[in-house]
Amino acid sequence: xxxxxxxxxxxxxxxxxxxxxxxxxxxxxxxxxxxxxxxxxxxxxxxxxxxxxxxxxxxxxxxxxxxxxxxxxxxxxxxxxxxxxxxxxxxxxxxxxxxxxxxxxxxxxxxxxxxxxxxxxxxxxxxxxxxxxxxxxxxxxxxxxxxxxxxxxxxxxxxxxxxxxxxxxxxxxxxxxxxxxxxxxxxxxxxxxxxxxxxxxxxxxxxxxxxxxxxxxxxxxxxxxxxxxxxxxxxxxxxxxxxxxxxxxxxxxxxxxxxxxxxxxxxxxxxxxxxxxxxxxxxxxxxxxxxxxxxxxxxxxxxxxxxxxxxxxxxxxxxxxxxxxxxxxxxxxxxxxxxxxxxxxxxxxxxxxxxxxxxxxxxxxxxxxxxxxxxxxxxxxxxxxxxxxxxxxxxxxxxxxxxxxxxxxxxxxxxxxxxxxxxxxxxxxxxxxxxxxxxxxxxxxxxxxxxxxxxxxxxxxxxxxxxx
Numbered sequence: 378x379x380x381x382x383x384x385x386x387x388x389x390x391x392x393x394x395x396x397x398x399x400x401x402x403x404x405x406x407x408x409x410x411x412x413x414x415x416x417x418x419x420x421x422x423x424x425x426x427x428x429x430x431x432x433x434x435x436x437x438x439x440x441x442x443x444x445x446x447x448x449x450x451x452x453x454x455x456x457x458x459x460x461x462x463x464x465x466x467x468x469x470x471x472x473x474x475x476x477x478x479x480x481x482x483x484x485x486x487x488x489x490x491x492x493x494x495x496x497x498x499x500x501x502x503x504x505x506x507x508x509x510x511x512x513x514x515x516x517x518x519x520x521x522x523x524x525x526x527x528x529x530x531x532x533x534x535x536x537x538x539x540x541x542x543x544x545x546x547x548x549x550x551x552x553x554x555x556x557x558x559x560x561x562x563x564x565x566x567x568x569x570x571x572x573x574x575x576x577x578x579x580x581x582x583x584x585x586x587x588x589x590x591x592x593x594x595x596x597x598x599x600x601x602x603x604x605x606x607x608x609x610x611x612x613x614x615x616x617x618x619x620x621x622x623x624x625x626x627x628x629x630x631x632x633x634x635x636x637x638x639x640x641x642x643x644x645x646x647x648x649x650x651x652x653x654x655x656x657x658x659x660x661x662x663x664x665x666x667x668x669x670x671x672x673x674x675x676x677x678x679x680x681x682x683x684x685x686x687x688x689x690x691x692x693x694x695x696x697x698x699x700x701x702x703x704x705x706x707x708x709x710x711x712x713x714x715x716x717x718x719x720x721x722x723x724x725x726x727x728x729x730x731x732x733x734x735x736x737x738x739x740x741x742x743x744x745x746x747x748x749x750x751x752x753x754x755x756x757x758x759x760x761x762x763x764x765x766x767x768x769x770x771x772x773x774x775x776x777x778x779x780x781x782x783x784x785x786x787x788x789x790x791x792x793x794x795x796x797x798x799x800x801x802x803x804x805x806x807x808x809x810x811x812x813x814x815x816x817x818x819x820x821x822x823x824x825x826x827x828x829x830x831x832x833x834x835x836x837x838x839x840x841x842x843x844x845x
Contacts, residue, residue, distance in 0.1 A: 382420055383548050383572060384834065385413070388539055392421050392511070395537030396479045401509035403499075403534045407520035408541030409656070410606060411573035414513055417541070418481055427451065427479035427509075432487035440488055441466050451478065463495055467502050479509035486519040496523055500530040517655055518610045542656075543570025543680075546724065547834045553579060558827035559813050560584075566720035567592075569681030574599070589706050592690055595698050603686055610655050617652060620645070621678060624658065625687025629675040649676065657683060664745040664760035665800030673747070681720060688716060714777060722775045725811045726759050728830045729771070735807040735823045738764045739771050749797035757795060758811075769805045773825075779815040788821040 395404035406414055415431070422429055428448045432440065441460045449456030452473055460466040470480065482488060489495050499510065512531075514520040517540075524531050524538060549568070550561040552575045563584055568574035574591075577598060581587035591599045603618065611617035619638060628634050631649075635642040652658040659679040666673050678684035689712070690697070693705045722744075729742035742761035749755050763769040772795045774787055788810055795801055795808070808822040817826050 382416065383552060384544055385417055385420070388417060388541065389421060391537050391539055392417075393425060395535075396421075396509040396511060397425055397477065398536075400507065400536065401477060401479070402507040402536040403503055403531065404509070404511045404537045404539070405520065405524045405531075405535045406511065406513040406539045406541060407517055407524075408515070409517060410515045410609065411571045412541050412543060413572045414515065414541055415483055416572075418483060418511070418513060422481070425479060427481060429481040430483065432482065432484035434487065435491065437463070437491040440491060448474075448480075463492055464498050467498055471502050471506060471508065474508070476506075477509060479511060481511045481513070483513045484515065485512040485523070486514045486516045489519070489523065497530040500534060503531075503534055516609045518612075544572055545570060545834075546728070547832045549575060550831065551834065558831035561831045562721055562724055562813060562827060563717060565724065566681055566717050567685045571682065574682060585706065585710065588685075588709065589702060592686060593693075593697055593702050593705055593709075595694075599682070599686075600690070600697075603683055603691075606657075606683075611651070613648075616648060617657075620648060620652060621657060621683060622687050622691055624676050625678045625684055626692065629677060631671060631674060631676070634676070653679075656680065661743060663747055663800070664743045664757075675746075677723075684720070685716070688712075718775070718777050721777060721811075721813055722758055725773070725775050725825075725830055728832070729759065729761050729773075731832070732825065732829060734771060734809055734825060737769070737771075737807070740764055742771070742773070745798055745800060747799075749794075750799055750802070751797065753797070755794060755798060757791075757798060760801070766805075768803075769807065770801060771807050771809060772801065773809040773811055775811045776815060777813045779810075779812055781816045781819075784810055784812065784816055784819050784824070785821060788819050792821065 392404055392406070395402065406417070408414055418429060428451050430444045430447045435443070441463065445456040445460060445466060448470065455469065455473060458469070460469070474480070502508070503510065523529050524535055526532060546561065546565055549555070549565055549570070550558070552572070553564055555561050555564065564578065567584065567588060568578055577591055578587040581590055591597050594600060603621070604614065607614035607617050620634065623634050623637050628637055631642050631645065635645060649658060653660055657678065657680055659677050661675045661677065662668055662670055663673055678687060689705070689709050693708070696705055726742040726744070729739050739761040742759040745757040745760050747755065757772060758775045759771070759773040761771040763771070772791065774791045776784065776787060779787065788808065792808055795806055809825055810819060810822050811825045811830060813827050817824055
């Protein structure tokens with residue numbers, strides 16, 4: 378079921394400014410698959426029409442022929458000549474097209490694969506006479522290399538460079554017509570902020586039915602999704618998949634990862650950093666510690682769908698291929714509370730900077746783990762610094778579900794243990810409990826409910842029908 382066009386108003390404004398502002402010029406859009414880049418461009422075309430062409434695996438001559446036909450829909454007669462090279466086609470476009478008519482080239486890296494000279498030719502024409510040209514692509518590494526690399530022909534030419542990100546959590550609720558904030562968190566724990574995954578999931582009666590039909594089934598559309606993502610951007614997809622698999626299955630420290638693959642830890646810095654740059658991995662350090670503290674660093678799979686896939690699908694692929702889908706799904710259900718708890722913790726940490734808690738606004742929230750002043754191990758789900766006063770800290774615990782008595786006991790425990798954390802010593806502490814399902818009040822601490830954590834999308838954001 379196609380979704381309505383969700384959010385992206387800020388992105389549309391940036392694209393319009395780059396293509397139709399006072400000084401129209403080159404605009405670049407990139408981001409991983411399934412985020413809705415093409416849908417964004419189609420939405421743009423409703424108010425800023427122009428030739429829109431999607432590259433594929435054809436030869437350069439076939440690309441030119443097809444692009445000329447698309448341009449001919451806007452410029453009669455353009456498709457008549459045979460363009461023997463890209464320079465001839467671009468020269469004719471610059472000569473014949475109105476100066477403010479935009480040219481949109483989607484999946485630009487595929488065009489460059491068949492015509493490596495294309496970026497240099499675009500540079501030549503843009504330098505001579507700036508025109509509104511938009512380049513879009515799913516391969517983040519190739520697009521970055523074409524636009525952001527200082528040695529690339531198009532470096533420094535773009536008026537706007539838009540790195541498209543996943544949609545924010547509040548949007549999943551109206552997209553999937555979910556009645557509760559708790560249901561939104563559960564779906565987010567699997568699909569994350571990728572609108573195409575949401576669109577696929579709308580055809581199922583329940584979350585677990587969608588998991589079975591979209592991810593577990595060997596013939597499902599998302600069963601091989603990580604392989605496709607890694608082929609787009611990883612120099613060594615197999616090595617990248619190995620690292621993601623280890624982290625997804627519980628190896629969170631560099632020493633653990635190195636030991637499992639029998640490689641020196643120092644040799645993993647670059648491949649791990651690349652996965653972080655792509656938004657597939659995240660690197661966490663305890664509150665108050667430097668990011669250079671490698672001994673305390675933990676890695677986690679940053680994308681929710683990949684986290685789910687490497688936790689449940691990848692280890693069970695042989696059993697799934699053997700037809701044991703029902704057994705694997707039963708295993709997913711057994712382990713679901715633990716997985717959801719970890720996912721909800723990250724959702725809560727991400728929500729803290731946009732909430733007002735205990736009458737204050739807070740900076741980014743991170744966990745703390747280590748030893749107390751008396752040498753006892755301790756973990757705290759989140760700590761954040763007040764935006765107004767850095768001597769005031771928010772200390773929180775995250776619960777999937779709790780009765781009133783359980784919540785009170787957890788709050789008292791948190792108040793007793795937190796002051797023993799060395800990084801919290803001498804600070805004024807504000808305590809909060811974040812609850813997915815449970816009481817909304819507790820005298821000892823502030824309670825933040827799932828409704829507050831999830832929030833709602835802005836009511837005045839325009840939406841229109843269209844594939845996302």
